[in-house]
Amino acid sequence: MTASCPTVPDDGVVPDVERDVARAALAAFGIAADADLSFVKHRENHVWRVRAPGVDRALRMHRPGYRDDAQLRAECRALEVFRAAGLRVPAPVPTPRGEHVAVVVDAAGTRRQATMQEWCDGGAPVGDVGAAFEHGAGPEPGALYRLGRLAARLHQVASTASVPPSERPAWDAAGLTGPAALWGRPGDLASLDDEQRHILDDAEHAVAERLAGLRRDRATYGLIHADLTFENVLATPDGLVALDFDDSGEGWFMFDLATPAFWCGRGDGAAERVAALVGGYAAVRALTADDAAAWHPLLLARALSYLGWAAQRPDDPVSVWHHEVVAPFVVEGARRFVETGETGWPSLHAAGDAGRDAA
Structure with missing residues (x-):
C-alpha cells in the first residue's frame, strides 16, 4: 500500500x-x-x-x-x-x-x-491523498478526469486482452471482508469505541452480502491495480503513468475507481472532484447498471480496507493518521450504508453525468 x-x-x-x-x-x-x-x-x-x-x-x-x-x-x-x-x-x-x-x-x-x-523520469505524483482528504487540495479536475481515463484504459485492456492470471489472492468478497480480508479487519482498529466497532462490524456484513450478489464477468471483473492512489500515478509531459502494481490482483473494476474517489470524496467540492474522475472514466468505458450496483459497496469496502491496514500497524505514523482523521469519516459512511444501502458519498451515475457535462 x-x-x-x-x-x-x-x-x-x-x-x-x-x-x-x-x-x-x-x-x-x-x-x-x-x-x-x-x-x-x-x-x-x-x-x-x-x-x-x-x-x-x-x-x-x-x-x-x-x-x-x-x-x-x-x-x-x-x-x-x-x-x-x-x-x-x-x-x-x-x-x-x-x-x-x-x-x-x-x-x-x-x-x-x-x-x-x-526509470520513469520527468514526472510527479498527480496529488497527495492526505492533502486531498483533509483539505480538498487537488488534484485539479483536469488531472482527475485524465486519471479516470487511465483507469478505464487499464480495464479495457484487462477485459479484452490476454492478461496473464494474477496468481494472487483476489479482491473479491472474501478478500475485502471477513477473517481473510487481505488488508485486515477494520474492527480491529484500537482507537474505536464499542459503538464504532459495532457499526463497522455491521457494515462489513452488509458489504459482504452486497458483494456476493455482484456480477463477475469480463465486463465487470478482471485484473485491477487495487491501489490507484494519487501517489501511484505520475503526471509526465507525455501523459499519466500508473505505477506500483504490487497490490494488483483480480477484482471488480469499480474498485479501482473507488480508490481515488474515496480520497477526493470528502468536504467541499467533493461531488465536483468525483464527477471529474468518473466523467473521465465514462468517456472511455461506458458505465452500466452493474457498475452502479457495485459502487457504494466497493467504495465502503475500499474505505474499510484502509482501517484494516492501519489496525495491523498501530505504531506506524500513517496508521496514526488513519486513526485520527480517516476513521471518523469511514464510521459515518458505514452507519449510513447499514441504514440506507449507500454511503452518503458521491454516487457513480450522478458524478459521471456531471463529469461529462463539465468536459
Whole structure:
C-alpha cells in the first residue's frame, strides 16, 4: 500500500543490510556493483534508483513474504501486456537470463526478491491523498478526469486482452471482508469505541452480502491495480503513468475507481472532484447498471480496507493518521450504508453525468 497520509519526509537513512542486499541484487541484473544506487522510498518495498552508463532504472526489493515468485512474474507479464496495448506503465527489465525476478539472500539469511524497471523520469505524483482528504487540495479536475481515463484504459485492456492470471489472492468478497480480508479487519482498529466497532462490524456484513450478489464477468471483473492512489500515478509531459502494481490482483473494476474517489470524496467540492474522475472514466468505458450496483459497496469496502491496514500497524505514523482523521469519516459512511444501502458519498451515475457535462 502507498502511504495514504500527509507526506512524511524521508530522511534517507537506510539500514546497511538493505543497501547491501540491494547492491547484491544488481549483479543478478547484469549491473556493476559500483553503480550509483540512490534510495527513493520505503513503504512496503524498498525502492532504489540505479544509474550507470546507459542505465537508469528502478530496483524494487520486495517485502519478504508478501508475494511469491510466480506472483511477481505474473505482475511483470501483465505490465508487458499493458505496454503492448499502448498504456503508460513501468517497463519491466529482466535479468540477462530472461528472468523477471532475481533472488538474493541478505545478511540475516532472509530470502529477498528483486525486480527491476526502467526509470520513469520527468514526472510527479498527480496529488497527495492526505492533502486531498483533509483539505480538498487537488488534484485539479483536469488531472482527475485524465486519471479516470487511465483507469478505464487499464480495464479495457484487462477485459479484452490476454492478461496473464494474477496468481494472487483476489479482491473479491472474501478478500475485502471477513477473517481473510487481505488488508485486515477494520474492527480491529484500537482507537474505536464499542459503538464504532459495532457499526463497522455491521457494515462489513452488509458489504459482504452486497458483494456476493455482484456480477463477475469480463465486463465487470478482471485484473485491477487495487491501489490507484494519487501517489501511484505520475503526471509526465507525455501523459499519466500508473505505477506500483504490487497490490494488483483480480477484482471488480469499480474498485479501482473507488480508490481515488474515496480520497477526493470528502468536504467541499467533493461531488465536483468525483464527477471529474468518473466523467473521465465514462468517456472511455461506458458505465452500466452493474457498475452502479457495485459502487457504494466497493467504495465502503475500499474505505474499510484502509482501517484494516492501519489496525495491523498501530505504531506506524500513517496508521496514526488513519486513526485520527480517516476513521471518523469511514464510521459515518458505514452507519449510513447499514441504514440506507449507500454511503452518503458521491454516487457513480450522478458524478459521471456531471463529469461529462463539465468536459
